[in-house]
Amino acid sequence: MPHLPPFFSKVDELQGKFIERLSEAVAIPSISSEDARRPDVVKMGEWLAEQIRALGGEVELRQLGKQPGHEHLDLPPVLLGRYGSDPKKKTVLVYGHYDVQPAQTSDGWATDPFKLSIDDKDRMFGRGSTDDKGPVLGWLNAIEAHQKAGVDIPVNLLMCFEGMEENGSEGLDELIEAEAKSFFKDADVVCISDNYWLGTEKPCLTYGVRGCNYYSVEISGPGQDLHSGVYGGVTHEPMTDLVRIMNSLVDPDGKILIQGIDDLVAPLTDEEAALYPPIAFTMDDLHQSLGNQVSIYNDKNDALKHKMRYPSLSLHGIEGAFYTPGAKTVIPAKVIGKFSIRTVPNMEIDDVTKLVQKHVEQEFAKLKSKNNMKFNIVHVGKWWVEDPNHPNYTGAAKAVERVFGVKPDMTREGGSIPVTLTFQAQLQKNVLLLPMGSSTDAAHSINEKLDKKNYIEGTKLLGAYLHYVAGELS
Ligand SMILES: C[C@H](N)C(=O)N[C@@H](Cc1c[nH]cn1)C(=O)O
Ligand SMILES: [Zn+2]
Numbered sequence: 001m002p003h004l005p006p007f008f009s010k011v012d013e014l015q016g017k018f019i020e021r022l023s024e025a026v027a028i029p030s031i032s033s034e035d036a037r038r039p040d041v042v043k044m045g046e047w048l049a050e051q052i053r054a055l056g057g058e059v060e061l062r063q064l065g066k067q068p069g070h071e072h073l074d075l076p077p078v079l080l081g082r083y084g085s086d087p088k089k090k091t092v093l094v095y096g097h098y099d100v101q102p103a104q105t106s107d108g109w110a111t112d113p114f115k116l117s118i119d120d121k122d123r124m125f126g127r128g129s130t131d132d133k134g135p136v137l138g139w140l141n142a143i144e145a146h147q148k149a150g151v152d153i154p155v156n157l158l159m160c161f162e163g164m165e166e167n168g169s170e171g172l173d174e175l176i177e178a179e180a181k182s183f184f185k186d187a188d189v190v191c192i193s194d195n196y197w198l199g200t201e202k203p204c205l206t207y208g209v210r211g212c213n214y215y216s217v218e219i220s221g222p223g224q225d226l227h228s229g230v231y232g233g234v235t236h237e238p239m240t241d242l243v244r245i246m247n248s249l250v251d252p253d254g255k256i257l258i259q260g261i262d263d264l265v266a267p268l269t270d271e272e273a274a275l276y277p278p279i280a281f282t283m284d285d286l287h288q289s290l291g292n293q294v295s296i297y298n299d300k301n302d303a304l305k306h307k308m309r310y311p312s313l314s315l316h317g318i319e320g321a322f323y324t325p326g327a328k329t330v331i332p333a334k335v336i337g338k339f340s341i342r343t344v345p346n347m348e349i350d351d352v353t354k355l356v357q358k359h360v361e362q363e364f365a366k367l368k369s370k371n372n373m374k375f376n377i378v379h380v381g382k383w384w385v386e387d388p389n390h391p392n393y394t395g396a397a398k399a400v401e402r403v404f405g406v407k408p409d410m411t412r413e414g415g416s417i418p419v420t421l422t423f424q425a426q427l428q429k430n431v432l433l434l435p436m437g438s439s440t441d442a443a444h445s446i447n448e449k450l451d452k453k454n455y456i457e458g459t460k461l462l463g464a465y466l467h468y469v470a471g472e473l474s
């Protein structure tokens with residue numbers, strides 16, 4: 001691969017510009033789950049489109065109409081881009097997302113979440129730095145470094161960047177289905193950079209994700225919030241009901257308490273169990289990324305299995321609860337509890353939902369409360385597992401070895417990327433997850449960051465992958 005050294009040198013030379021590009025992106029608070037931020041999500045899509053056009057790519061911002069259930073809101077557009085259309089070359093479809101999770105300084109951030117701040121260890125802090133603005137910009141950086149180094153990109157690139165990934169990817173499945181035989185028809189393989197290494201030193205290739213079924217339980221009763229001194233003891237309290245229901249879902253050791261859920265999980269075979277011990281992952285890696293020694297399991301292999309191949313149930317929050325500092329003596333009139341289940345093979349979305357709904361209804365009935373309970377499905381997305389012996393993976397493994405000098409670990413991601421399954425099913429093409437960020441990046445959390453090294457070497461990796469996958473596919 002004689003073209004790679006000049007490309008790598010150009011990436012190093014341009015790193016200041018690439019960091020500036022990330023800094024501009026982080027400054028746009030494109031939070032897809034907050035209605036008031038929707039204009040910023042749109043602005044982010046437009047900014048990205050301009051960046052790609054400036055590099056010579058063709059871009060369409062495809063409008064998706066109104067957001068189901070929020071008809072006052074337009075969905076952010078999906079960016080469909082193309083760079084190169086040489087019929088002699090193979091075509092790689094890359095996907096990423098330009099929306100981010102919510103963030104406020106008051107959540108506990110050490111710096112402004114929407115201002116990229118670089119510390120003395122070259123850690124670049126900012127919402128979206130690792131999830132997923134850094135990796136998305138990695139593709140653009142790779143194009144620019146090729147151009148400026150005078151190195152031809154050996155594949156055509158199709159780009160699909162969405163603005164609703166953190167909010168259920170609304171509208172995307174329909175778009176992919178509609179465009180499978182038109183915009184996406186030339187794709188030979190799919191590559192997604194939107195997950196994380198298991199530790200901080202060793203890259204990985206990821207061939208599976210867990211699904212995510214997200215639910216809410218709404219309990220309402222009194223006509224308005226009440227004074228707990230005047231009405232405490234004489235009314236059924238929505239919060240008391242809700243806390244009981246939420247408490248019934250999962251135990252402190254992470255065991256899901258909903259009857260029938262465990263029966264849906266594919267049994268662990270000896271062959272699969274043998275995959276975990278060789279993975280370069282230690283309990284120290286886990287504790288470092290958790291920020292404390294609070295792991296449920298003491299054994300690395302148990303921890304890996306519960307990250308990758310067993311389901312989990314997490315309690316996320318209670319809307320309507322009194323949560324600010326102080327001691328307000330209120331009885332909230334309506335509260336909405338939110339929780340999700342990360343699903344794994346062979347859990348079908350609807351089977352899980354039926355069990356969860358039945359459980360919640362039974363638990364509420366046990367309370368004999370006069371309040372009202374509503375169970376809602378917020379969004380769902382299925383798990384995905386891919387064949388890691390495909391040229392898409394062998395090409396990526398060679399790129400990792402070239403850039404990092406090690407063979408990658410083969411992992412399954414505990415998080416969810418709903419579009420993986422849609423691409424696999426609709427395009428019938430192999431899908432690869434090629435992460436840029438590390439386990440300590442704190443995606444979705446306060447102080448999210450991307451290490452400068454991961455961003456710059458990750459840009460080299462994405463570029464090198466295009467060369468190696470072209471070789472493997474030809
Ligand atoms: C792994 C990916 N970067 C990610 O963060 N995905 C989200 C997707 C999601 C599902 N429900 C809401 N967002 C995740 O795993 O939480
Ligand atoms: Zn995310």
Ligand SMILES: [Zn+2]
Pocket residue numbers: 097131132165194
């Ligand atoms: Zn993401």
